[in-house]
Each structure stands twice: as structure tokens, then as C-alpha cells.
Amino acid sequence: MRLEPKPAPSLAITLLYPIAAIILTLLITSLLVLAAGASPFSVFYLVWRGAAGSQFALLETLTRATPLIFTGLAVAIAFRAKLWNIGAEAQLYIGGVVTVVLGTGLLPLPSFLLIPIIMIAAMAAGALLLLGPAVLKTHFGVDEVVTTLLLNFIVLLFVSMLLEGPLKDPMGLGWPQSSKVIAEAQLPRIIQGKRLHYGFVMAIVSAIIVWVVMKKTVLGYEMRAVGHNPQAAAFAGIPVNRVLMKTALLSGGLAALAGFCEVSGLKGNLTLDLSPGYGYSGIVVAMLAMLNPIGVVASAIFVAGIFVGADAMSRSAGVPSYIADVMVATSLLTMVVAILFTRFRLRWK
């Protein structure tokens, strides 16, 4: 058995790879469902109904997809330049911190000024947080997988300290949570009385902007060149280190927007459970989308659907909702294998 390189597949064929990966994921997880004593068909049906079976379910899925689109874009853009940003979780939390620092009454401004200011500040904070590991990588050769991953824990402890100290809500009955952001700092809801907020629209717009950047601009070209072959890029005169730093700024900024949207659009305040691992799930989202920004939207909705649907399913079928984590993790593994097969074919010998 050996792997042989093959030419790039067409767009239509390329779309089949994530689908094959998802089908394989369902097959593998159905074994676990069987082990839990339930029927895979009814469980998957319940997941589907819980994720998209009603207007409420669908809106919930899109709400959950919003931060995943941002973290997915952050990962996709970084991975394109082979900057392995595993720290979207930390960048997300820093975005949340900036949102409550500026949004709880410090700046008494009207909405149309306050929201853009907070957004820009949050992006800047996330960008700077990833710039550190990027500089360590370009100037000292420190592996950014390690630094960005470990920064997640440092930032989470830092947030915990803030919530026990300076940012603690005096009216919070001693819970580690911040005050609520003021009304002017809140993103409006798309449909009155529902949870889906304008952060979702921002996420879609961001995906389109990232797509344009990657396809049409000099920066996107440089990022792809550096990602594919940094040595050849440097030889041709592309400033590899500068490109990596620009990539880091963009990626960190996008991940921080996820934190801004969660606080300002949904939760209202900052707690330690702001993100159930959106930063890490962003890696799955980006990989399922094969790093395509538009694909990120689709795969974020898919991953969010699994989480939302699994919650609903576990209430009625008695299978633990952890099955969602297993499904998402398995889909990452199957997708990595599928991506291998976009470049190589198996030869049996």
C-alpha cells in the first residue's frame, strides 16, 4: 500500500470530501450510540430535529454558529499561512474582557459610536495577543503550537482573576461574573424576542471579506505563498516574517470578535463559561471547510447544529450529550484523512 501524489481535484469533487468525512463520522459514532443502548437512526434523527426541526431550533443553531464562524475564520486564515494558531480560545476571552471593560459604562457614548469602538479595541487586543507568539516564532524559532496553546490556560486564569477582582460584579451575589454591559453596547437582536443577534450578520460579512482578502489581494497571495513554501517565497522577495505577523494580527482579531459578539450580543456579561471551547472547535470548523472562508460558514453551522441537536437529543433519548463532542472530534480526524486524499491516492500493491 502506498500513497501517490495526484493532480488537484475539481471543485465538485472537492465538495465531496467533507461530505464523505461526515458520513464516515456518523458511521463511527453510531457504534458508540449502539454501545449506549440506543438506535443510531433515532438518535441521529433526534439530533437533526433538535438542530433544524423548528424555527426555534434553527435560530438556536445559527446563534451557536456565530462565534464558531469567527474562530473558524481566525484558524483558517492562520493555517493558510501555516501559522498554527491553537489559541483562538484565549483571543476570544480577551475580546470578551475588552468588551466588558469598555462596555459597562466606562464610555458613555451612543450605540453607533460605542459598538464600533469596542469592536476595534477587542480586535486589537486579540491581535496583540497572537502577535507575541508570532514574533517568538519568526525571531527565535519558538513553536507557536506550544505558545498559543499554553496561552489559552494563562488567559483563562487571568480572566478568572479579573472576575474575582477588578471586574467582579458588585451586584453579583459573589459569583465570579462581570457586570452587564450597558444597553448602548449591546448588539441588537435580528428578530425581536429571539436570541439570534446581529453578530451573525457580522460573521457572514467577515467571511466574505476574508474570502476577498485571500483571493484578490496582495496580502492573501503573500499568505498563501508563505504557507505553501516559505523558502521559495523568501527567495522571490516576499517578506515572510512581516506576512506572518500580519496574518497573526488578522487571525487574533477575528477570534476576539467571537468574544465580543458573545458578550455584547448574547450573554451580556463575562463569565468563565463564556465559551464551551469555541476556540478549539474553530479548528474543526476550519479543517472541515478545507480553510475556505465561505466553507467556514457552512461548517460552523454544521458543527453548531451537532452541539445544539445533541442537547435536545439527550433530553429525550437518554444518550449523553457528550456524543456531540465525540462527533465533532471524530469529524476532525476523518476530515484530516479526507484532505490527505485530495492530494494523494492510495495504490494497493
Next chain:
Amino acid sequence: MRGSANSDRLAPPLALTLSPRRGEEVVNGFAMSPPVLRLSGITKRFGPLVANDAISFDLARGEVIALLGENGAGKTTLMNILFGHYVADAGAVEAFGKLLPPGDPRAALDAGIGMVHQHFTLADNMTVLENIALGTQGLWNWKLDRLGARERIEKMSFEFGLAVDPAAPVGSLSVGERQRVEILKALYRDARVLILDEPTAVLTPAETDALFATLKLLVGQGLSIIFISHKLNEVMAVSDRVLVLRSGRLAGERVTADTNRGELAVLMVGQEVAPPPVPPSEPGPLQLVLNAVSTEKRGSAVSLDRISLSLRGGEITGLAGVSGNGQAALAALIAGIEAPTSGEIIVRGSAARDWSPRSALSAGVARIPEDRHAVGTIGDMSVTENVIAERYLTPRFSRGGFLDWKASRAFAQQIIADYDVKCPSPEARIRLLSGGNMQKLILGRALDPDPSVILANQPTRGLDVGAVGYVHRKLLEARARGAAILLISEDLEEILVLSDRIIVVSKGHLSASSARGERTVAQLGELMAGHGMEAA
């Protein structure tokens, strides 16, 4: 208990190692020779390219076969099939009368075939002894029998003139010493057939002579050798029989004693190729001057120490030298990859500041890199994206941060047409192109802006005869237009044919330049070996 059986395996007496093995009959104390190796009908295709076309030959005991052919003739492919790295599409390999299973290097090793690759496969951070013994012990033997291994290595190195200290870390060895370690490694595994792939490419003439003496000793012990080369004089000096490969086919087979260089050259190239006519040219103004330039010392690589060099327009300056003597550092310097630590780079009279790939390009320096796969092109990007890589920031290809894909594509089509590149479309990923077409694209990218200085580093390595001629013609055209060209090549022949002036590099120093025909090949060889280098 532990180790007793083990040390037997590790250190059999040398006589045993070299005694006749399976498949060899001993008659009157003399080994009668059925072939130790038989290749029959080996065919290998890579896509449309036939790298080996029905090649058959036998290798007898104690015989040295030279496998002669140009770059890309299929020599290395054939040896990789023999050694189990590739699987042939058709044909079979027999060693000592037994069929070798295809695609299994282990089986080749066990059958007594040892290979010394062109690029060494040694671990720099381990000692000579560890490198040699690596992989010869079972996985569960937790302790290396150093004493036994050492004794055996020392005995072998004494016997065959392969002087090397078993305790020295490989990283500290010279290229010649490393090659000896590779040979010892093969012998340690009881190799009866030794394959040497272009072994002299990295050696000085004196080291080459030592290698040939070693080979004679090995043959005297009954080993058989396949010697791969494209250098005619070496083939004449070392072999009993010559097999000539040309574009994948066995073009001829000669007994060395009954042939001559001329005949072999014709077999190798197909017909008497006339070297490109090099018209006389008037040297123009100074285009690029290096004034006492040094480069940073990195690891074991040779750096430059206060070298000076002037390149004039309308002239090809050839840089000859044994590989690894500072060519890489000089090429990196002129390409802008490396900035000088001291000294100055003067472009058309004014000293350059902030030397980088971009400033080199904007100073009119075109670069043809040595490694077109790793450095010259970005394999997974399209032809279009590759041809604009050096100029994507110019107004022709981008405005306001947005790329003009239409203009870029048109440029790619222009290069494809002008430089006769065979490729499916400008959107094709460049790694799907053949080496020759890739090189034509790089040539087009470099020469299109009509550069005043051209750095051509190994511009024809690995290309077929047609592509070589094409590259030479393009360089001569650029010379006629008044460009200053620095040609770096390990192929002395190429340098002698094309260069108006020749400079020899040895251990990071440059010799004084000599005009065409001023120094004999022997004199150049002396300089390449580092003798009589004067300050340039």
C-alpha cells in the same frame, strides 16, 4: 547470556565476511562466476515519461560496471529500483540467483546489496560507529556492542584504506570522510555488491584518487561494484565494462579496454553535439562588484571571507569548484538571501544598502536558483502565481493592494509562449510540470525584465540535452544584450564552453580570474583542490 549470540552476529571475522556466499560455487579455490546480479527487462514510467525502458544486464563477481549517462538518463531511477526504493512496472532483479521482491530495501540489504547515495544518509549528531551499527541490531538489544563493532570497523578501514575515527561525530567530518563512512556502513552489512551514485561529485581530485584505490582493494576481495557517473575520464579509469544509458534506454555496452572517450560521449549524447557557438563579445561596463565581502558563518557550511569579484556586462564569468566550497554562500549573497557582514556590494557604481531579495531584484539582478523545486518555485501554486512572484508589487500586476489577475494571467501566457513551456494552462499547479519546463518558466520570469546581472546557479542540472541547449542559448542571448552573467556550475565542461572568464572557488576563497583558454584543465583542477590559491 546477554550479548553472546549478539556479538557473534556483530563481529564475525573479516575473512568470513568476504568468503563466497550463497549462489557462488567455489571451483579449485577460485570463484566461478554466475552473475551476482541480473537485471532483466526493467521498465519504469513516471506518467508519460519512460525513465527506464526494458533494461537488462548482468554483473559478475569482482567486476566494476560503470553506468554512464547524462543527468536525467535514468541511472538513479534504475538503481533505486534495484535497491527497492521504487517498484518497476515490468522486469525482475535477481541477486545471487534469487529473485528480489520488488519495493523492499530490506530484502536488497539482506541479499548483500549496499548503496552509497549521492546525498549521504547519515545522522550528524551520532558518532561514526553509531551510524554504521545503526539498524544492524535487533530492536530489543538495548545495549550496543561497541567493542566488537569498533574492532570490526577498524579492521575494515585498515584493510580497505578507509581511514576514519569510529568515535568521531559525523557532523565534524569532511565530505570525503562521510563518504568513507557510507562505504563502511555498506561493508558492515556484508555487502557483496556496492552501488555508488555519482560518488565523485563532492570530492576533490585527490580524494577521488583515494576512492579509486579503495575500490580496487574491494574488487580484489571479490566485491562487485556499480559505479554511476556522467564523467567520462572517471569511467575510463575505474571500470571494466561501461553501460551507457540514454533517455531511459540502454544505448550501448562496451568493454572499457576496447573503447575510448569519444565513442562513449557519442553513445551518451546520441550524436556529436556541437557546443553552442559562443561569438566573441566586447566586455562592457562593470555591473556588479563585490568588494572584500564576508558572510556569516553558519554551522559547517563554508562561508565567504573577504572575497572580491567584478562582473562586466557582455561577459559570462564561470565559477568552477568542487561542490560545497562556498558556491552556496556566494549564490545566496548575490541573490539577496544573505546580507554581507562586511565589505560592500556595488551595483553600477553605487554601493547597495539593505541587501535583500527585493533590493537585488530592483537593482536588476536576475536569479536562477540551484534548487528549482524547493527554492525556485512554489509547487502547490499555479504557473501564474509563480511567474509573478518576483514582481507582484509592480503597478503592472497590482494596484491598491489588489492583484490584477487578468494581467498576471496574460503575463504567464506570454512566458509560456515566449519560452516554449509545455503546460496545460496558466492555472496548472507548477509541481505537475517537468524539470525542464519548470526551469524554462524560471528562466522566463528572471529574463523577461531584461536584467543587467544574471546569477545562474547550476542552471542545467538534471535537464535533458534539449533543455540544456535551450538554457545555454538563452544565457548567450542575454550576454549579447549586455548582461553580466555569473555561471556557477559543478560541470567543468559547461563552464569551459560558455565562460569568457573563469574563477575557481575553494574553501570560500576565489582564485584570480583567467580568460578563456588561459588555464589548462589540469591547472583548474589544482586550483579546485585548493593548491596555489592566490588572493583575487
